Amino acid sequence: MSRSAPPQEDTVRLGTIEPLRRADLPRVVGPLALLGPGVVLASFGFGSGELIWWPYLTAKYGLALVWLMIPAGLMQWWINYELARYVVLTGESPWAAYTRISRVFSLLYWAFAIVTLAWWGGYASAGATAIAALTGLPPGWSARDQTIFWTLISIVLSYAALLLSRTVHRIVELFMSACIVIGAGGVIVVAFHPAVSGHWPEFVRGLFTYNPLPPNWDPADNS
Structure with missing residues (x-):
């Protein structure tokens, strides 16, 4: 006589807070349904580093x-x-x-996130510097004042989109889609420009060649 398997518990204890409840995995959706979240995820690659x-x-x-x-x-x-x-x-x-x-670990991560988000003004001003240099607007203003102008505009538009949109995710998705198209398209155009394409072999060698800090490393770049 075979014995039946013991029933599984409805919960799984993991960590220090309430246990997880057993449930079925989400239904697998098609690739088109993943396109929106995928665009948002891919857009994370276009950060301050890039x-x-x-x-x-x-x-x-x-x-x-x-x-x-x-x-x-x-x-x-x-x-x-x-x-x-x-x-x-x-x-x-x-x-x-x-x-x-x-x-405690979670609180440390929250503190790190708060500090990171506090840099939003820096990210906005970095983008605003580029916009000011490209447009030269407002005319007659100094470069510093133009940068401040576009920084404030970008911050106001960002918060307005988040506060006034009925579906915040949709606004983020549309904005990130534009970033992907412009960013990826710009990279492709620049990569195939004659002034750049001639350096491809040098770039590939540098990609697979370990180098310590350059001799002319500026200590100011440590921060």
């Missing part, structure tokens, strides 16, 4: 630090992939996972 630091470091030190792109990209992929797996399997946000590890 728009500010990499161009700055390359202009200042050439291809000496290009090799860092591979470990940095792999690390970012691994972290995002594992966080996505946790969300799918548990239905909880990564912040809940941090709390399950330790409430």
